Every structure is written in structure tokens, then in C-alpha cells.
Amino acid sequence: MLDQVHLLLDGDRRALARLLTAVENEREGVETTLAALYPHTGRAWVIGITGAPGTGKSSLVTALAKAYRTRGESVGILAVDPTSPFTGGAILGDRIRMRDLAGDKNIFIRSMATRGSLGGLSRATRDAIRVLDAAGFQRILVETVGAGQSEIDIVRAAHTTLVIEAPGLGDDVQAIKAGILEIADVLVINKADRPGVEHTARALKSMLELGHPASRVQSVNHHGQMIPTATPAINKIPDFWLPPIIRTVAIENQGVDEVVNAIETHRTHLSQAGKIEELEDQHIQIELVERLREHLLRDFFHDLPPETFAQAVAQIRARTKAPQTAVQELLALRGVNVAK
Numbered sequence: 001m002l003d004q005v006h007l008l009l010d011g012d013r014r015a016l017a018r019l020l021t022a023v024e025n026e027r028e029g030v031e032t033t034l035a036a037l038y039p040h041t042g043r044a045w046v047i048g049i050t051g052a053p054g055t056g057k058s059s060l061v062t063a064l065a066k067a068y069r070t071r072g073e074s075v076g077i078l079a080v081d082p083t084s085p086f087t088g089g090a091i092l093g094d095r096i097r098m099r100d101l102a103g104d105k106n107i108f109i110r111s112m113a114t115r116g117s118l119g120g121l122s123r124a125t126r127d128a129i130r131v132l133d134a135a136g137f138q139r140i141l142v143e144t145v146g147a148g149q150s151e152i153d154i155v156r157a158a159h160t161t162l163v164i165e166a167p168g169l170g171d172d173v174q175a176i177k178a179g180i181l182e183i184a185d186v187l188v189i190n191k192a193d194r195p196g197v198e199h200t201a202r203a204l205k206s207m208l209e210l211g212h213p214a215s216r217v218q219s220v221n222h223h224g225q226m227i228p229t230a231t232p233a234i235n236k237i238p239d240f241w242l243p244p245i246i247r248t249v250a251i252e253n254q255g256v257d258e259v260v261n262a263i264e265t266h267r268t269h270l271s272q273a274g275k276i277e278e279l280e281d282q283h284i285q286i287e288l289v290e291r292l293r294e295h296l297l298r299d300f301f302h303d304l305p306p307e308t309f310a311q312a313v314a315q316i317r318a319r320t321k322a323p324q325t326a327v328q329e330l331l332a333l334r335g336v337n338v339a340k
């Protein structure tokens with residue numbers, strides 16, 4: 001496997017593809033390879049792209065990749081689908097959409113679908129990002145469908161997160177429901193050629209101003225009433241990042257340069273005094289907790305007779321045992337004492 005590491009670092013595309021497959025299938029030995037790769041990671045800028053189905057994420061990713069190539073940056077693309085185990089249709093669609101990108105050795109595209117647990121997918125995504133990073137890709141674009149907690153977890157591996165909206169989806173602003181707005185560094189209203197774009201822009205802008213901590217910071221107390229100050233003041237708070245709202249028509253490459261500029265501005269913003277380190281520390285903490293949880297649980301169930309677990313379930317259902325007691329007893333079997 002260590003040969004694979006050298007090949008990958010030398011830019012071998014087949015070694016890259018093979019390693020990504022090993023990551024996705026959790027093949028044996030892959031952990032060792034990933035650990036050997038780790039010192040060679042940390043150079044790429046990782047961009048998460050999320051939003052409701054059909055808002056134009058893949059189209060925008062394609063347009064962004066082209067824009068980055070024009071600027072001389074190499075691009076790795078991961079399309080992650082947390083919703084279905086076999087997304088043949090979606091992946092096929094993406095292939096057609098991203099066809100323009102084929103043949104450029106400085107672009108690498110990979111689709112990943114759910115296999116097993118959601119935790120598994122976020123780990124696989126994180127590892128795949130690192131593989132692309134070690135392979136030398138300078139910008140890594142990670143697309144995931146905005147449907148709930150899962151994609152929020154996935155974008156927790158990103159430095160800059162784009163939330164994509166589109167007008168006329170039947171719901172004013174889809175992102176707000178999913179709580180996705182909070183993770184947005186850049187808001188994109190794609191399909192700006194469609195009717196309703198002004199409405200979406202207004203809705204997003206007011207949600208952003210209301211929900212933004214800066215609006216609270218900037219409120220003034222006037223005879224007992226909190227009066228938010230005008231938007232420009234929010235921009236003037238030093239160190240504060242107010243997500244810009246950018247309109248695009250991805251299929252026409254309109255507004256795409258503005259999105260690239262916003263990503264790069266965000267990158268510059270984070271590059272100031274310790275902010276990247278802060279963000280990376282957060283990501284690492286989340287990752288360590290996830291990995292520990294996974295290992296501890298796997299270890300726990302490995303030695304536990306299935307009947308013991310089934311019996312606990314039955315007792316809890318029959319109200320002869322409380323879940324709290326059952327957990328204490330199960331842990332006690334493993335020598336862990338949680339009794340207060």
C-alpha cells in the first residue's frame with residue numbers, strides 16, 4: 001500500500017482512483033495508507049456546495065471548475081449523495097453535465113453514494129478529500145444534496161460553504177427550514193434567469209440580517225426598543241463575515257466569476273490571524289469524536305451476545321427495566337461503571 005502512496009504523490013491518476021475506491025468500500029488496509037498520506041495533506045482549499053435537489057449544484061460546480069482552470073488552479077470534485085444508495089440516475093446526469101470537464105488532467109471527478117451508515121459517508125468524504133488534497137488538487141469542490149443534518153455534517157469538512165438557492169421551488173427559501181443558512185459562507189441564487197429571483201433575494205437578505213449575530217450586536221436600545229441599524233454597519237464590524245448573496249445562471253456561466261471571487265475573499269478573510277486554525281480545530285474535534293464513537297460502539301457490540309441486547313430491548317418494552325438501568329448494566333458487563 002505504501003507504493004500506492006508514492007504513486008499518488010507523484011500524480012498517478014490510477015493510484016488515485018484505486019485509493020478512492022478503497023476509501024469508499026472501506027477496504028482493509030486503507031487506514032494505514034490514509035495515515036501515511038496525512039502529512040501530505042492540508043494544502044487544498046475545500047469548498048462545500050449544498051442546497052435543495054435540482055437547484056443547480058452540479059451545473060455550478062462544473063462552471064466553478066472551469067473558472068478555476070482558467071485561473072490555473074487544479075480542481076478535484078466530489079459529488080456526495082447522502083439520500084440514496086444507488087444514484088445511477090443522478091450520477092449519470094452529473095456525468096453529462098460535467099462532460100465538458102473531461103480530458104483535463106488537472107480535474108478529477110468522483111461520485112460517492114451512501115453505503116451503510118451516514119457516519120460512514122461523512123468519514124469516507126473526509127478521507128476522499130484528503131486523498132485529493134495529497135494528490136495535489138488545489139481546490140476541492142464537494143457537492144451534497146441539502147436535505148438535513150447529513151449534509152451539514154459533510155460540509156463540516158469544508159473551508160468555505162456555498163448554499164445554493166433557486167427561485168420558484170414552491171417554498172420561499174428552502175435553506176432556512178433545514179437550518180442550512182447558518183453554515184453558509186456564500187449564498188448563491190442560481191437560475192437567476194427564472195421568474196421570482198427578486199423575491200428569493202429579498203427573502204434571503206432579510207433572513208440573513210435577522211438571523212445574523214451581527215444584527216444583534218449592532219442593535220441600539222432606543223427607549224427600551226431594540227432597533228437594528230442599517231445593513232452597511234454590519235459589514236463594518238471588524239473580523240465579521242457577512243455571507244454575500246450572489247446571483248448566477250450556472251448553465252450560462254453568468255455570475256460564476258463573482259462566486260469564485262467571493263470564495264477567494266472568504267479564504268483571505270480566514271487567513272487573517274488564526275481563523276483557519278480555529279476552523280480546522282473545530283473540524284478535527286468533530287472528526288475525533290465521530291471516530292471515537294464509531295470505534296467504541298463497534299468494540300462494544302463486537303463482544304456483546306446479540307441475545308443480551310435483545311433481552312434488554314424486551315425488558316424495556318415490558319417496562320420491567322428502565323433504559324437508564326439497561327445501559328448501566330450493559331456497560332457493567334464490559335467493566336464500565338457509570339452508576340452515579
Ligand SMILES: Nc1nc2c(ncn2[C@@H]2O[C@H](COP(=O)(O)OP(=O)(O)OP(=O)(O)O)[C@@H](O)[C@H]2O)c(=O)[nH]1
Nearest residue numbers: 052053054055056057058059190191248249250251
Ligand atoms: N434555467 C436554468 N436552469 C438551470 C440553471 N442551472 C442549472 N439548471 C438546470 O437545472 C437542472 C438541475 O441542475 P443540476 O445542476 O443537476 O442541479 P443539482 O442541484 O446538482 O441537482 P441534484 O444533484 O439532483 O440535487 C438541470 O436541468 C440544469 O440544466 C440555471 O442557472 N438556469
Ligand SMILES: [Mg+2]
Nearest residue numbers: 057058094143
Ligand atoms: Mg447534482
